[in-house]
Amino acid sequence: MREAKTAAIIGGGAAGLAAAVAAAKAARAAGAAVAVVVYEASDRVGRSILATGNGRCNFSNARPDAALYRHGDFVAAAWEALEAKGAGAEGDGAADPGPANAVLRFFADHGLLWREEGEGRLYPLANKATSVLDCLRASCAALGVEERCGFSVAAVEPPRGPGRPFTLRLADGRFERADAVIVAVGGAVARNLLPEGLPFVEPVPTLGPLATETRWCRPLDNIRVRGALVLRRGGAVMARELGEVMFRKYGVSGIAAFNLSRLAAVGDALAVDFLPALPADRTEAFLRDRRKALRAALGREVTWDDMLRGVVLAPVADVLLAAVGLKGKTPAAAAEAAPVAAVLKGLTLPVEGLGDVRQCQVHRGGVAVEAVDAASCEVRGVPGLYVVGEALDVDAPCGGYNLHWAWASGLLAGKSAVEGLAPSSGSERGEGEPCSDSPCLVRRSAGPSQSLRSCAQTPSSRSEPAGSRKRGRR
Numbered sequence: 001m002r003e004a005k006t007a008a009i010i011g012g013g014a015a016g017l018a019a020a021v022a023a024a025k026a027a028r029a030a031g032a033a034v035a036v037v038v039y040e041a042s043d044r045v046g047r048s049i050l051a052t053g054n055g056r057c058n059f060s061n062a063r064p065d066a067a068l069y070r071h072g073d074f075v076a077a078a079w080e081a082l083e084a085k086g087a088g089a090e091g092d093g094a095a096d097p098g099p100a101n102a103v104l105r106f107f108a109d110h111g112l113l114w115r116e117e118g119e120g121r122l123y124p125l126a127n128k129a130t131s132v133l134d135c136l137r138a139s140c141a142a143l144g145v146e147e148r149c150g151f152s153v154a155a156v157e158p159p160r161g162p163g164r165p166f167t168l169r170l171a172d173g174r175f176e177r178a179d180a181v182i183v184a185v186g187g188a189v190a191r192n193l194l195p196e197g198l199p200f201v202e203p204v205p206t207l208g209p210l211a212t213e214t215r216w217c218r219p220l221d222n223i224r225v226r227g228a229l230v231l232r233r234g235g236a237v238m239a240r241e242l243g244e245v246m247f248r249k250y251g252v253s254g255i256a257a258f259n260l261s262r263l264a265a266v267g268d269a270l271a272v273d274f275l276p277a278l279p280a281d282r283t284e285a286f287l288r289d290r291r292k293a294l295r296a297a298l299g300r301e302v303t304w305d306d307m308l309r310g311v312v313l314a315p316v317a318d319v320l321l322a323a324v325g326l327k328g329k330t331p332a333a334a335a336e337a338a339p340v341a342a343v344l345k346g347l348t349l350p351v352e353g354l355g356d357v358r359q360c361q362v363h364r365g366g367v368a369v370e371a372v373d374a375a376s377c378e379v380r381g382v383p384g385l386y387v388v389g390e391a392l393d394v395d396a397p398c399g400g401y402n403l404h405w406a407w408a409s410g411l412l413a414g415k416s417a418v419e420g421l422a423p424s425s426g427s428e429r430g431e432g433e434p435c436s437d438s439p440c441l442v443r444r445s446a447g448p449s450q451s452l453r454s455c456a457q458t459p460s461s462r463s464e465p466a467g468s469r470k471r472g473r474r
């Protein structure tokens, strides 16, 4: 009987669950006795997934583009490695190659159907995040992955010598051992539990609402418009985002603002364009023509209320007119078309920072990508230690890109970890054939509602105090 190894995954979120499935699948395919254990601090895995996309989970994008990511070269190299490994998607040899990338093939293989919305955003067909999580958990169960919920890992200690295991210090004082460790704890906390000295970029929340000067936002609180946001620094345009803009008392929210929050700094100017489809140099003429047309249609002088009715919502019109010192009841003079055109195309709000940080979707920062091999997500100089998902200094705009990265890096690390543990165990077995010497790899579960504690060979928590550790795990 071969010695069983353990791959520990710290964090049962998006990246952690993808890593668990990929690791267990790789072990099964290789006929390797590897127990895959997910340590999750909260009472259940996948909570973070359920919160995504307003509960609908924009789980990926039809056109993933590495250039959209912070450290896009690293991301591109990791995707390339994932494609080369075919992690998570062994395929059935059918002529149809299936979806275009390894993440989508992974979800297709594990039973998820999806549909595409605007800008390539992919949502589960059932339109609920639970649909994504159910597929992942069912796969974990079928592959014998063990979930350990309520297990908060406080520190990962590297092996004390060749062939020795990692030590996982739990927050309650117990410890566990593992031969490979995948850190998938999300954006804010990775530094606390990783070995000291790892290059790390201080995490800061991003992809959230922007706080701006409030004079014009306050009266528009909770109003949503389809528009564009233009971010300027010292007169130069930094970025432009088209989409829903939601005014809040403190500033601007909505996807367009979230995306600009990745670039914005205090002192930048945020201009709201209420008529993005109309070129700026045609807006004044549009207003002058409109004035003539409305005078003819109404048979009287037109006011600025008349002019903006049907163009923007009434509270927006009030704010725009106030911003250029006009009143709605004032007859619209031809000479006033220029300032009104300017404010319609760019109500300018000075940026004062991030708005409500609790709404931020990701953390920028984490383990520096230079510390990690993009071909596997393994930490350089610490064989067997992997960092994935938001715990790495990788982030992207809204649109399913952040979850796409979490799945992709998890799949890559999961497969790589098992290859590292069983490098020469090239399988003589086919996919799905039982592995006789590893009960954790042969047990199949009927579904996600069943207990995942299926692996007879996985370690149990040790409760000896750190100083009294006598026995190694193997």
Ligand SMILES: Cc1cc2nc3c(=O)[nH]c(=O)nc-3n(C[C@H](O)[C@H](O)[C@H](O)COP(=O)(O)OP(=O)(O)OC[C@H]3O[C@@H](n4cnc5c(N)ncnc54)[C@H](O)[C@@H]3O)c2cc1C
Residues within 6 Å of the ligand: 010, 011, 012, 013, 014, 015, 016, 039, 040, 041, 042, 045, 046, 047, 048, 049, 051, 052, 053, 054, 057, 058, 059, 060, 151, 152, 153, 154, 184, 185, 186, 187, 189, 193, 360, 361, 362, 388, 389, 390, 391, 399, 400, 401, 402, 403, 404, 406
């Ligand atoms: C409200 C909201 C909506 C979002 N919507 C989208 C969207 O629609 N599309 C998209 O692409 N991205 C979205 N994101 C971003 C996306 O959720 C993250 O990028 C992604 O979840 C990161 O995956 P991860 O596995 O790295 O971290 P997480 O999913 O955060 O998982 C980390 C897990 O580790 C556990 N953990 C933490 N510390 C420990 C510890 N010490 N020991 C054990 N376990 C621990 C946590 O409990 C958690 O389960 C959204 C984010 C938020 C907050």
